[in-house]
Amino acid sequence: MSWIEDPEFTPDHPFGPQTLPYGVLGTAAGPTVAVRVGRHAIPLRGIADELGPRLSELVGGSSLDPLLAAGRPAWRELRERLLEVVHAERAPAGAELLRTDWHTQLLPFTVSDFADFYSSKHHAENVGRIFRREAEPLLSNWTHLPVAYHGRSGTVCVSGTDVTRPNGQRRVSGDPKPVFGPTRRLDFEAEVGFVCGGEPTDRVGTEDFAEHVLGAVLVNDWSARDIQAWEYQPLGPFLAKSFATSISGWITPLEALEHARVPTTGDTDGVQDYLVEQQPWGLDLRLEVRCNDTLLSGPPFAEMHWSPAQQLAHMTVNGSPVRPGDLFASGTVSGPNPDQRGCLLELTWGGSEPVTLEDGEQRTFLQDGDRVLLSATAPGEHGSVVGLGNVAGTILPAVRR
Ligand SMILES: O=C(O)/C=C/C(=O)CC(=O)CC(=O)O
Ligand SMILES: [Ca+2]
Numbered sequence: 001m002s003w004i005e006d007p008e009f010t011p012d013h014p015f016g017p018q019t020l021p022y023g024v025l026g027t028a029a030g031p032t033v034a035v036r037v038g039r040h041a042i043p044l045r046g047i048a049d050e051l052g053p054r055l056s057e058l059v060g061g062s063s064l065d066p067l068l069a070a071g072r073p074a075w076r077e078l079r080e081r082l083l084e085v086v087h088a089e090r091a092p093a094g095a096e097l098l099r100t101d102w103h104t105q106l107l108p109f110t111v112s113d114f115a116d117f118y119s120s121k122h123h124a125e126n127v128g129r130i131f132r133r134e135a136e137p138l139l140s141n142w143t144h145l146p147v148a149y150h151g152r153s154g155t156v157c158v159s160g161t162d163v164t165r166p167n168g169q170r171r172v173s174g175d176p177k178p179v180f181g182p183t184r185r186l187d188f189e190a191e192v193g194f195v196c197g198g199e200p201t202d203r204v205g206t207e208d209f210a211e212h213v214l215g216a217v218l219v220n221d222w223s224a225r226d227i228q229a230w231e232y233q234p235l236g237p238f239l240a241k242s243f244a245t246s247i248s249g250w251i252t253p254l255e256a257l258e259h260a261r262v263p264t265t266g267d268t269d270g271v272q273d274y275l276v277e278q279q280p281w282g283l284d285l286r287l288e289v290r291c292n293d294t295l296l297s298g299p300p301f302a303e304m305h306w307s308p309a310q311q312l313a314h315m316t317v318n319g320s321p322v323r324p325g326d327l328f329a330s331g332t333v334s335g336p337n338p339d340q341r342g343c344l345l346e347l348t349w350g351g352s353e354p355v356t357l358e359d360g361e362q363r364t365f366l367q368d369g370d371r372v373l374l375s376a377t378a379p380g381e382h383g384s385v386v387g388l389g390n391v392a393g394t395i396l397p398a399v400r401r
């Protein structure tokens with residue numbers, strides 16, 4: 001018996017004791033680092049006596065930045081202490097339970113660099129077919145390295161933040177000149193992100209992935225497809241992606257995902273040694289994408305070609321260090337089936353096959369007022385279910401020039 005009275009704090013609920021994700025909630029006393037337990041969260045500054053002076057210094061404040069900087073030994077110790085705390089029969093002195101739905105979720109850490117990969121073969125092939133009809137869908141480098149673009153960390157925002165439709169240049173094929181105005185092809189991308197920490201280190205081998213990654217978040221890489229199609233060659237996406245990227249407020253620790261580890265679908269025959277993994281870091285995460293409460297798709301993360309460990313190894317192999325607060329995302333998660341596609345570009349095949357929502361309305365791309373919600377679960381220990389934090393965002397009309 002635990003002191004935590006919450007019907008959802010059981011192993012058959014996604015935020016039971018097998019999960020214990022970290023986040024920052026806005027409270028009357030200011031932003032507070034907390035751990036989620038069912039429908040509630042425990043502010044960590046309240047249980048300083050249980051955690052001891054060293055850990056309390058890392059999690060007693062308003063952001064996860066100090067914890068990220070501290071690295072794996074501290075992350076391991078904190079998880080062990082919190083498992084003791086939540087399984088205790090009596091509430092530790094100072095422990096408080098906050099209702100998560102009564103408190104706003106804040107961005108839990110300062111995002112240092114943001115890079116976004118392109119590691120679903122199903123997605124990359126579909127996008128290649130839609131964007132470059134006459135060419136091979138995959139470029140020749142794709143199976144040799146995890147392709148990525150570098151994003152803009154300043155517009156990474158937490159779940160619940162509204163997203164303003166961006167203005168930009170687009171050129172409709174056949175038109176002599178580009179026009180400027182609100183994007184007409186606003187899209188979401190369902191992705192999984194990884195939050196980095198520890199000593200800044202370059203050349204992180206695939207076997208050292210867990211030393212530099214605290215855990216996973218869900219990511220929506222909002223994308224303006226018409227702006228992207230006009231601007232992206234030859235250097236890749238820029239303003240089409242950098243107006244907003246939403247992440248879940250809860251970071252799921254890697255320990256909670258241990259039972260979800262699976263080999264990726266990628267073949268490592270012939271890939272460079274630095275990209276070979278001894279232990280698999282593919283993950284059996286089952287994503288769901290909803291628009292205005294209609295379930296649009298169920299992207300399977302187990303279908304990814306490159307794992308996050310391979311992505312991190314690639315990102316640092318040239319001597320570029322991974323730093324606390326770095327965030328990298330998987331790329332759009334799409335599976336082989338049409339109902340497993342992770343963005344509207346694919347679900348509507350470039351806008352040519354609209355999807356129908358439960359209210360009967362049709363969509364090719366997002367309209368003002370639409371709300372997109374990403375969620376995910378993973379298999380946990382003893383048949384339990386591990387929940388990842390949701391990421392939600394509502395589209396606001398473009399700012400008039
Ligand atoms: O030009 C292309 O092939 C497409 C590029 C992207 O859309 C980049 C991106 O965000 C990749 C992804 O999420 O998988
Ligand atoms: Ca993306």
Ligand SMILES: [Mg+2]
Nearest residue numbers: 221222241244
């Ligand atoms: Mg984006």
